[in-house]
Amino acid sequence: MTAPAGPAAEDITLPGVLSASPRQAEGPYYPVAKPADRDNNLLVVDGGEPTTIGTPLEISGLLVYDDGTPVAGATMEIWQVDGQGIYDHPNAPDTDDRDLGFQFYGESVTNGDGFWTFITLDPVLYESRPRHIHTKITIDGVEVLTTQIYFDGDPLLADDGLAAATGDELTLLTTKAVPGTLSNGLEGLVALHLIVLPL
Numbered sequence: 021m022t023a024p025a026g027p028a029a030e031d032i033t034l035p036g037v038l039s040a041s042p043r044q045a046e047g048p049y050y051p052v053a054k055p056a057d058r059d060n061n062l063l064v065v066d067g068g069e070p071t072t073i074g075t076p077l078e079i080s081g082l083l084v085y086d087d088g089t090p091v092a093g094a095t096m097e098i099w100q101v102d103g104q105g106i107y108d109h110p111n112a113p114d115t116d117d118r119d120l121g122f123q124f125y126g127e128s129v130t131n132g133d134g135f136w137t138f139i140t141l142d143p144v145l146y147e148s149r150p151r152h153i154h155t156k157i158t159i160d161g162v163e164v165l166t167t168q169i170y171f172d173g174d175p176l177l178a179d180d181g182l183a184a185a186t187g188d189e190l191t192l193l194t195t196k197a198v199p200g201t202l203s204n205g206l207e208g209l210v211a212l213h214l215i216v217l218p219l
C-alpha cells in the first residue's frame with residue numbers, strides 16, 4: 021500500500037523565532053448548531069462521494085507553542101463559506117442556497133507532533149473580504165485562540181479591516197496554497213500553515 025499523498029508534519033520547517041499567531045475576530049457566522057458529521061473532511065457529509073461545488077483544498081499544519089514545543093491533543097475547529105461564498109448560518113446571506121454537499125465546519129485533533137489537517141474547499145470571496153478560513157483552538161475544553169487563515173497574494177488583503185496586519189503578523193495569518201493532489205486523490209490546492217500559541 022502506498023502512503024497517501026498530502027502534507028505531513030515533517031514537511032513543515034519551523035522558523036528560528038516564533039511569535040504567537042494574532043487573534044482575529046470570530047465573525048458573525050460561527051455555527052449555531054454543529055453538524056453531526058464534524059470530522060476533518062468537509063467534502064464528505066455522512067459518507068458517500070464528494071459532490072461539492074468548488075476547488076478542493078487540503079490545508080494542514082502544525083500547532084506549536086512559541087518555544088517550538090508541539091501542542092498535542094488540541095482541538096482545532098474550522099468554519100468557512102462553501103464554493104459559492106455562502107455560510108451555513110441563519111443570519112448569513114443566501115444560506116438557503118448553500119451547497120448541501122459541503123460540511124461547512126470540521127474539527128481536527130492535533131497529534132503528538134502538533135499536526136492537524138483538513139480537506140475542505142478553497143473559500144471563495146464573499147462580501148469583498150479576502151478569502152479566509154475561520155479557526156478556533158481549544159485545549160481541554162478551554163478556548164485558547166480564535167483567528168482566521170488568509171491566503172498569500174490575495175489582492176483584497178491590503179484593504180481588509182480585519183486582516184489589517186503587517187510583517188510577521190501577516191505572515192502568521194496567511195498560508196500559501198499551491199496546485200496539487202490531495203491525500204484523497206482529488207486535484208486541487210494544498211497548503212501548509214503554522215499556528216503558534218504563547219507558552
Ligand SMILES: [Fe+2]
Nearest residue numbers: 047049152154
Ligand atoms: Fe468569514
